[in-house]
Amino acid sequence: xxxxxxxxxxxxxxxxxxxxxxxxxxxxxxxxxxxxxxxxxxxxxxxxxxxxxxxxxxxxxxxxxxxxxxxxxxxxxxxxxxxxxxxxxxxxxxxxxxxxxxxxxxxxxxxxxxxxxxxxxxxxxxxxxxxxxxxxxxxxxxxxxxxxxxxxxxxxxxxxxxxxxxxxxxxxxxxxxxxxxxxxxxxxxxxxxxxxxxxxxxxxxxxxxxxxxxxxxxxxxxxxxxxxxxxxxxxxxxxxxxxxxxxxxxxxxxxxxxxxxxxxxxxxxxxxxxxxxxxxxxxxxxxxxxxxxxxxxxxxxxxxxxxxxxxxxxxxxxxxxxxxxxxxxxxxxxxxxxxxxxxxxxxxxxxxxxxxxxxxxxxxxxxxxxxxxxxxxxxxxxxxxxxxxxxxxxxxxxxxxxxxxxxxxxxxxxxxxxxxxxxxxxxxxxxxxxxxxxxx
Amino acid sequence: xxxxxxxxxxxxxxxxxxxxxxxxxxxxxxxxxxxxxxxxxxxxxxxxxxxxxxxxxxxxxxxxxxxxxxxxxxxxxxxxxxxxxxxxxxxxxxxxxxxxxxxxxxxxxxxxxxxxxxxxxxxxxxxxxxxxxxxxxxxxxxxxxxxxxxxxxxxxxxxxxxxxxxxxxxxxxxxxxxxxxxxxxxxxxxxxxxxxxxxxxxxxxxxxxxxxxxxxxxxxxxxxxxxxxxxxxxxxxxxxxxxxxxxxxxxxxxxxxxxxxxxxxxxxxxxxxxxxxxxxxxxxxxxxxxxxxxxxxxxxxxxxxxxxxxxxxxxxxxxxxxxxxxxxxxxxxxxxxxxxxxxxxxxxxxxxxxxxxxxxxxxxxxxxxxxxxxxxxxxxxxxxxxxxxxxxxxxxxxxxxxxxxxxxxxxxxxxxxxxxxxxxxxxxxxxxxxxxxxxxxxxxxxxxxxxxxxxxxxx
Numbered sequence: 075x076x077x078x079x080x081x082x083x084x085x086x087x088x089x090x091x092x093x094x095x096x097x098x099x100x101x102x103x104x105x106x107x108x109x110x111x112x113x114x115x116x117x118x119x120x121x122x123x124x125x126x127x128x129x130x131x132x133x134x135x136x137x138x139x140x141x142x143x144x145x146x147x148x149x150x151x152x153x154x155x156x157x158x159x160x161x162x163x164x165x166x167x168x169x170x171x172x173x174x175x176x177x178x179x180x181x182x183x184x185x186x187x188x189x190x191x192x193x194x195x196x197x198x199x200x201x202x203x204x205x206x207x208x209x210x211x212x213x214x215x216x217x218x219x220x221x222x223x224x225x226x227x228x229x230x231x232x233x234x235x236x237x238x239x240x241x242x243x244x245x246x247x248x249x250x251x252x253x254x255x256x257x258x259x260x261x262x263x264x265x266x267x268x269x270x271x272x273x274x275x276x277x278x279x280x281x282x283x284x285x286x287x288x289x290x291x292x293x294x295x296x297x298x299x300x301x302x303x304x305x306x307x308x309x310x311x312x313x314x315x316x317x318x319x320x321x322x323x324x325x326x327x328x329x330x331x332x333x334x335x336x337x338x339x340x341x342x343x344x345x346x347x348x349x350x351x352x353x354x355x356x357x358x359x360x361x362x363x364x365x366x367x368x369x370x371x372x373x374x375x376x377x378x379x380x381x382x383x384x385x386x387x388x389x390x391x392x393x394x395x396x397x398x399x400x401x402x403x404x405x406x407x408x409x410x411x412x413x414x415x416x417x418x419x420x421x422x423x424x425x426x427x428x429x430x431x432x433x434x435x436x437x438x439x440x441x442x443x444x445x446x447x448x449x450x451x452x453x454x455x456x457x458x459x460x461x462x463x464x465x466x467x468x469x470x471x472x473x474x475x476x477x478x479x480x481x482x483x484x485x486x487x488x489x490x491x492x493x494x495x496x497x498x499x500x501x502x503x504x505x506x507x508x509x510x511x512x513x514x
Numbered sequence: 515x516x517x518x519x520x521x522x523x524x525x526x527x528x529x530x531x532x533x534x535x536x537x538x539x540x541x542x543x544x545x546x547x548x549x550x551x552x553x554x555x556x557x558x559x560x561x562x563x564x565x566x567x568x569x570x571x572x573x574x575x576x577x578x579x580x581x582x583x584x585x586x587x588x589x590x591x592x593x594x595x596x597x598x599x600x601x602x603x604x605x606x607x608x609x610x611x612x613x614x615x616x617x618x619x620x621x622x623x624x625x626x627x628x629x630x631x632x633x634x635x636x637x638x639x640x641x642x643x644x645x646x647x648x649x650x651x652x653x654x655x656x657x658x659x660x661x662x663x664x665x666x667x668x669x670x671x672x673x674x675x676x677x678x679x680x681x682x683x684x685x686x687x688x689x690x691x692x693x694x695x696x697x698x699x700x701x702x703x704x705x706x707x708x709x710x711x712x713x714x715x716x717x718x719x720x721x722x723x724x725x726x727x728x729x730x731x732x733x734x735x736x737x738x739x740x741x742x743x744x745x746x747x748x749x750x751x752x753x754x755x756x757x758x759x760x761x762x763x764x765x766x767x768x769x770x771x772x773x774x775x776x777x778x779x780x781x782x783x784x785x786x787x788x789x790x791x792x793x794x795x796x797x798x799x800x801x802x803x804x805x806x807x808x809x810x811x812x813x814x815x816x817x818x819x820x821x822x823x824x825x826x827x828x829x830x831x832x833x834x835x836x837x838x839x840x841x842x843x844x845x846x847x848x849x850x851x852x853x854x855x856x857x858x859x860x861x862x863x864x865x866x867x868x869x870x871x872x873x874x875x876x877x878x879x880x881x882x883x884x885x886x887x888x889x890x891x892x893x894x895x896x897x898x899x900x901x902x903x904x905x906x907x908x909x910x911x912x913x914x915x916x917x918x919x920x921x922x923x924x925x926x927x928x929x930x931x932x933x934x935x936x937x938x939x940x941x942x943x944x945x946x947x948x949x950x951x952x953x954x955x956x957x958x959x960x961x962x963x964x965x966x967x968x969x970x971x972x973x
Contacts, residue, residue, distance in 0.1 A: 125834050377693050434791070438796075440794065467795045
């Protein structure tokens with residue numbers, strides 16, 4: 075070994091020393107390319123995360139203002155002669171009474187407005203169109219107030235609201251502003267008197283549709299979306315689980331099951347608007363179901379959710395080890411008993427996780443709902459799923475198209491509420507998986 | 515009796531049958547469960563199934579068929595001169611009758627025959643409802659007695675119930691097929707109807723989209739329904755979206771799977787996937803309220819005329835939405851490339867990026883192409899972003915700053931508002947929908963085929 079090695083080293087020593095690194099410049103550039111490539115990767119990820127952060131920050135910055143609404147404190151004289159002529163205090167008279175007149179009198183007194191009609195009109199414009207409804211609700215809740223002078227908080231108009239929130243510039247020339255100089259002076263006076271301030275905007279969560287931004291709310295949309303989710307849960311979950319059980323446990327591998335399988339995979343990728351066309355042609359035209367009804371929306375969404383449920387259920391049924399099935403079969407259970415008593419309970423967390431994720435996707439879906447008439451101006455709460463309603467994403471779509479400045483912040487707030495629902499649902503899915511998922 | 519009430523009665527009867535069947539089985543066995551072939555609840559379910567299933571099937575059929583039959587009878591009983599009216603006048607008459615039946619307000623004066631027809635329809639409907647209630651509840655009772663009479667200790671109740679349950683499972687899995695059949699049939703039917711008014715070649719090869727209003731179609735000035743401008747808009751916007759999504763999605767997938775530390779990956783991957791979970795209407799609003807005006811202002815500051823609703827805005831936002839699709843699918847595919855290929859490359863002295871570019875990417879390319887195609891089909895079918903951010907003017911333009919429109923936008927705009935189901939203005943939406951369905955279906959099948967073929971390659 076050493077004998078043969080020695081002449082070799084001697085021979086090498088005779089030659090000029092060879093450079094270990096052939097071309098430093100080239101290596102440097104290769105390393106630079108390596109660093110550049112990594113930087114591209116980081117930049118790509120940074121772009122994605124930046125966009126995500128930008129989206130959320132924009133929505134929060136635009137939307138948090140809508141949680142508050144400018145309200146006015148007026149000392150309203152609940153005149154018995156106006157409210158209950160002839161001393162009759164019942165629901166019908168109270169509902170039909172002229173609350174606007176009471177509010178306007180109170181406002182005139184507060185601002186010291188005389189009988190000048192232009193001045194009066196400008197003063198009245200400070201009040202929301204729906205303020206009489208708010209006063210009606212107060213009086214009807216407590217009829218003993220009639221005849222007294224009570225301080226009430228009622229909504230100011232959207233123009234006042236945007237002024238208080240600093241969303242319109244005060245220094246524009248008067249004819250380019252929605253509020254005149256005199257009105258701004260009144261607003262400032264009311265603010266100084268502590269009669270006009272921002273308070274929590276409960277109407278946003280409770281009210282139905284309204285063309286006055288300060289009265290518009292998402293109550294109908296939230297209820298409509300809940301009805302739809304109920305329909306999805308009641309139809310997509312049982313049907314999806316049954317289909318998955320059949321495909322996974324009973325079906326022989328043949329052309330029929332292959333066809334079903336290809337079908338399910340394709341249904342999962344069909345554009346959502348196509349489901350809307352299906353709903354329009356089949357549910358509305360053929361079966362004559364009502365337009366704008368949450369039950370139709372729910373059925374369309376459950377057809378969309380079905381593939382998600384089936385795929386998730388099949389995966390979690392597959393994850394149940396065969397030993398469990400064999401043990402149950404071994405003690406004499408029938409195949410159906412094995413499935414209902416053992417396989418499904420063990421697969422349940424996975425099934426529910428998949429269902430919740432599918433429902434979260436359905437909750438945010440808009441396009442198919444546009445085609446079955448969920449774009450509707452619905453003021454009253456739907457009593458049943460067959461009554462007209464809207465849905466959260468559709469409400470967002472409608473508000474996004476409204477021209478008033480005040481609707482921008484309301485749209486953002488609506489989006490935040492929708493996202494909050496989605497986050498809660500996804501977090502529930504993750505928790506369910508963490509808490510109950512078993513590994514064999 | 516309303517169908518809901520009948521349904522409730524049948525369900526109550528089903529519950530009662532369960533109890534009775536169970537009791538009866540125990541009674542026939544003299545209280546000894548062991549003498550029975552199956553456990554008592556199976557006997558209960560057996561009777562309940564006999565009571566409920568035929569009755570419910572009849573109820574469902576009745577609810578579907580009855581309105582059609584009543585409609586037909588009423589229509590045939592109209593006076594001959596009314597039935598001979600042209601289709602649009604006739605449909606007006608039918609609408610008036612429908613409004614009368616539902617107790618809605620009608621416009622204009624109502625002819626006597628319409629009032630008569632409405633009254634007839636109401637009385638027919640009332641009779642039919644009673645007939646339905648009697649028949650359905652009677653069938654449920656017959657089923658109940660039939661099932662209950664057959665109960666004996668030797669009856670193999672469990673096997674019967676399980677066979678019925680298996681058929682239930684088959685029916686549920688057939689719903690998936692029925693949905694597809696429903697989609698294809700409903701759209702095909704309306705599309706053929708559309709093609710009977712507008713020749714197919716005018717639709718598929720027409721260069722002008724100008725449908726007019728449905729009222730305008732009546733007086734001879736038919737609209738033009740050229741698909742090409744819409745298809746171009748769709749392709750153009752999808753192309754812009756892909757120019758955003760493919761490089762960013764691919765590069766982030768490469769970084770996350772090849773370079774990133776485990777903890778970084780565990781945080782960044784779910785964060786990026788949030789982008790895919792945000793509802794598209796939110797992206798639409800963002801494009802409309804933030805990105806569109808931003809691009810317009812930037813364009814104005816460099817002297818470009820950027821429309822507030824431009825192909826660029828819609829494309830960029832859609833691209834961002836699609837990033838997670840590209841990245842998570844590519845991530846799977848890159849991870850499926852065997853480590854041995856990388857090790858071989860390192861052994862030859864290649865740097866990591868050289869390995870990725872020269873070895874991993876070529877090996878993963880077919881799968882990545884498949885995932886990009888899936889993303890393309892997603893982009894083509896996307897609706898809300900383009901409805902809100904891309905504009906409504908159908909143009910054949912190459913300028914990304916101009917507003918274009920897409921197939922999905924037109925489906926929405928033709929089908930919102932007042933609908934009339936015999937005007938080409940409404941029916942064209944179904945032809946567009948069928949085209950969209952066919953294109954995305956082919957893309958999906960092809961892409962899934964590529965992805966699956968590729969996955970098997972290294973397994």
